[in-house]
Amino acid sequence: MKIIAFIFINFLSIFMSFASAGENLVLYPEANLEVPQSDLYRVYLNDDKNNSLTIYKNVCNKYSRGMIGEEKYDDLPLTKFKDRSIHWGRFSFQGEVEVIVEVNKNITNKEIKIFPSRHAIKVKKLGANKFSFKLNRTGQFSVEIGKDGYKEVLLIFADPIENNQPKNLQEWKVIENANKSLSSSILGSDTSLYFKKGLHNIGVFKVPQNIKNIYIEGGAWVYGAFIMDGEACSNVKIFGRGVLSGGKLHLRESHMIEAKNGANGIVIDGIVIADYSFYAVRLLGKDNTVSWTKILGGWIYNCDGIAAYANSTIKNCFIWANDDNIKIYRDNIVVEDIVCWQLDNGAIFQLNWSNSVAKNCKICRVDIIRAEWESDRFNNGILSCRNSGGIDENFVFEDVRTDTPVTHIFRLSPQGKKSQIIKNFLFKDWNILIDYSKNKKNYFEGTKKTPLTKIVFENFKVNGKILNKENMSEILKTSILNCKKFEFK
Structure with a gap:
């Protein structure tokens, strides 16, 4: 049975590898990970909520005196950046993709900027808490909403389609x-x-x-x-x-x-x-x-x-x-x-x-x-x-x-x-x-x-x-x- 199971897993891996090679969009849904996820952003692709990204959340470490590994001055950055957060998700694609972002707060009067600015990515507002933008290139993109949006930034990592994943x-x-x-x-x-x-x-x-x-x-x-x-x-x-x-x-x-x-x-x-x-x-x-x-x-x-x-x-x-x-x-x-x-x-x-x-x-x-x-x-x-x-x-x-x-x-x-x-x-x-x-x-x-x-x-x-x-x-x-x-x- 172990041999049969191994052969099946190997076959499935090969099949998925060939399947993804012809795809234009690949997502990586979380598999019951006990990892902090964003309570602020929901992101999905091509106006299809089945193409939902897992958006993770990283929060600045909380400072406490005597932390293991603490060194002098650690209190300075951990105090300065207290409550700052990074929200991020990733996918792979080729061609063009539309990214839809829903925000768990009203952003009606907020300016939305997407960096790097050299790409001149245009934002389309879709309501009081929703907007979209299109990507026709791979890269790493920062989405900031409002003047202090960088303090709870949304990072989108749009990778090229994998071409070197293991097959055998x-x-x-x-x-x-x-x-x-x-x-x-x-x-x-x-x-x-x-x-x-x-x-x-x-x-x-x-x-x-x-x-x-x-x-x-x-x-x-x-x-x-x-x-x-x-x-x-x-x-x-x-x-x-x-x-x-x-x-x-x-x-x-x-x-x-x-x-x-x-x-x-x-x-x-x-x-x-x-x-x-x-x-x-x-x-x-x-x-x-x-x-x-x-x-x-x-x-x-x-x-x-x-x-x-x-x-x-x-x-x-x-x-x-x-x-x-x-x-x-x-x-x-x-x-x-x-x-x-x-x-x-x-x-x-x-x-x-x-x-x-x-x-x-x-x-x-x-x-x-x-x-x-x-x-x-x-x-x-x-x-x-x-x-x-x-x-x-x-x-x-x-x-x-x-x-x-x-x-x-x-x-x-x-x-x-x-x-x-x-x-x-x-x-x-x-x-x-x-x-x-x-x-x-x-x-x-x-x-x-x-x-x-x-x-x-x-x-x-x-x-x-x-x-x-x-x-x-x-x-x-x-x-x-x-x-x-x-x-x-």
Whole structure:
């Protein structure tokens, strides 16, 4: 009977895989998950309530003195963001889809905005508590209702149709309702893990060196973290349409996905990383790829988004962070098609914290929905270099936009007594909004031995004005020290 059941499950998986390959819309209904869901939003697609999305809800952690993992200053963000919430849902599609949103309150006189604004998505109001909009492209979208709508934002993740889901489950270890004893059930001959739809709680899972594929099925909710430690744990792929949540880890218990000590070639694709309280993705090896990964629900400091070292690519991701959104610490890193939301700590792009060396990096098509800085401290800004002691050379930042005003852009003022080379930077096709009422500066401050050299601005707009030599001081409110060769095109 077990053999028959296994064959049936395998056949069903193959059938569903072929079926979904021809579909234009795939939903991931929850499977009796004991996971908080939204009491504010109801979302369905194509005017069909049978196409209802599961909308999850993440609420800012409640602060209590003496929390496990607590560090100094945790009370500050948890007090500041108290009662803030994120409501989010996801689906996969191709072609065009209409999204209908019902809100559990009257929104008659509220303006509705959908970011990124570059897509110019139009909203159609359908009543006192209902509206719709159409998507003809995949991506990550933020829906805000009214002036303070960002405090209870609705995030819609519209992924491409999967084309790499496992087909032959005979080659996979299929896992249902996993717990923290998962490691003991894995055989040396196992190479691939398949987390079925449903609830799992694996704790901090150290991936065995024989495991090279981890698939999280749409509708699967995995509490825990994945750690690849050592060169033998290279070339691991973590993918699917499911969720990896830190909701049952204590503060800073673990980075959510980490590769270290020579673990290279990690691939992360398609999953949601939710409810985290440390790094979301920390890949210290080379040759990594992070794509279509959605990161949300980090409220305390140390909630960094993505670090992926030399020769890595980060693309088509959404990153919510309360520390650095993306760290660019090694050579040949490519970042493209990213949507960012920054709380009040950290930078969108951090160049250096301690002796990093990065050359020949390219960043393009970045949409910053919000950056909630209230200060211009050393680690804030769209681009920051916090400490000295490293090298940043030959960078291109192209097509970077803000949807809402930020306080400042640049904090290139490395601290410390070491030299810091910042050389050959091109900022091309930027379109930035600044709130001047905050009276914050932009900093370009090198050292006497290593001044900032050849900083080039090409079609760089701030509040609609093209930056040039004559208006730079007025537009950017700059503090300039030990810099040479600014260029404007």
